[in-house]
Amino acid sequence: MNKEMNGQNGKIDNTPHIIVSDLTMAYGDFVIQRDLNFTINRNDIFIVMGGSGCGKTTLLRHMIGLKRPVKGKVYYGDTSFWDVEEEERNRIMRKCGILYQDGALWSSMTLAENVALPLGEYTDLPPGDIKEIVSLKLALVGLAGYEEFYPAELSGGMQKRAGLARAMALDPEILFFDEPSAGLDPISAKRLDDLILELRDSLGTTVVVVTHELASIFAIGNNSIFLDAETRTIIGQGNPHVLLAETEAVRVKEFLTRGESTSAESSAG
Numbered sequence: 001m002n003k004e005m006n007g008q009n010g011k012i013d014n015t016p017h018i019i020v021s022d023l024t025m026a027y028g029d030f031v032i033q034r035d036l037n038f039t040i041n042r043n044d045i046f047i048v049m050g051g052s053g054c055g056k057t058t059l060l061r062h063m064i065g066l067k068r069p070v071k072g073k074v075y076y077g078d079t080s081f082w083d084v085e086e087e088e089r090n091r092i093m094r095k096c097g098i099l100y101q102d103g104a105l106w107s108s109m110t111l112a113e114n115v116a117l118p119l120g121e122y123t124d125l126p127p128g129d130i131k132e133i134v135s136l137k138l139a140l141v142g143l144a145g146y147e148e149f150y151p152a153e154l155s156g157g158m159q160k161r162a163g164l165a166r167a168m169a170l171d172p173e174i175l176f177f178d179e180p181s182a183g184l185d186p187i188s189a190k191r192l193d194d195l196i197l198e199l200r201d202s203l204g205t206t207v208v209v210v211t212h213e214l215a216s217i218f219a220i221g222n223n224s225i226f227l228d229a230e231t232r233t234i235i236g237q238g239n240p241h242v243l244l245a246e247t248e249a250v251r252v253k254e255f256l257t258r259g260e261s262t263s264a265e266s267s268a269g
Contacts, residue, residue, distance in 0.1 A: 016075075017042045017174065017206045018063065023072030025058050032058055033232050036072070038225050045200055045207045045220045047240060050227035051255065056210045059227070060178055063208070064098060065089050094122060096174045097167030101182050104163060105151040111138060111162050112147035118169045137165040141195060157188030161195065168199070175199070177209045181216055193219045214258065218244075226252045 016039050023036040032055040040046045048056050061067040063074055065081070074081040076092050105114050115134045119125060125133070138144055141161040151159050160180060167175060177196070181189040193216050200207050211217060217224065217240050224243065226236035228251055236243050236252035244256045 015042045019075040021073040024070045025055055026070045033227055035233050042206050044223045047217050047221035047224035048210045051229055054227040054229040057178055060210050065093055095172055097172035098176045099163050099167045101179045107151050110148050115166045115169050137168050141165045156183050174206045179211055181213045196220055
């Protein structure tokens with residue numbers, strides 16, 4: 001498989017980083033997804049995809065400690081996340097960074113203050129060192145010199161990048177993205193995709209992305225799962241390019257072609 005097919009330029013590491021085993025998600029008696037089984041390897045850019053209402057963001061909430069599953073396990077390395085004490089779960093989460101749909105920046109704080117927040121809360125670093133790290137993280141996402149700007153003074157794409165700088169503040173092993181391209185124009189979305197690839201390749205970060213954006217799925221993903229709202233389970237997983245070429249699941253094919261697979265196949269015939 002060539003590098004384009006992998007959706008990555010860095011070295012592939014097949015060591016499991018996160019394992020989800022027999023996971024069932026529900027609100028009360030309503031089951032959202034059941035019997036989910038998948039592995040996210042180190043350095044993957046792993047895509048969680050599917051149509052609206054299939055449970056993509058809910059799955060993310062189960063993986064980052066915001067909602068306990070009805071059944072099943074989430075492993076970080078050898079640790080069963082939901083079977084350990086809250087203190088240990090918090091320790092695991094400090095190795096993770098999360099970028100929410102809206103960036104979740106504090107509007108009353110400058111970018112520097114936003115990025116410094118987790119450093120001040122979770123480290124004993126002196127102010128001078130925190131300031132230096134903040135400038136480095138903002139530079140990594142292309143926002144050098146914007147330390148004293150407020151979120152409202154930035155474009156949507158810049159706000160997303162600022163949110164990413166904050167998510168990276170503690171040098172996380174894993175980055176979670178919830179619909180990172182939501183609300184962005186195509187050029188800004190492409191820049192964010194390029195940045196995700198660059199960070200994974202340069203820092204060796206494992207990346208988990210919840211998205212329905214086809215351009216991003218094919219540009220950055222090397223592994224994926226497809227959550228199906230009808231059967232309420234996974235009906236496709238693997239490299240998105242391979243899924244497109246080989247899947248026999250109609251809804252996966254329709255999703256990955258935006259419903260144009262039938263007409264394309266007819267034209268080819």
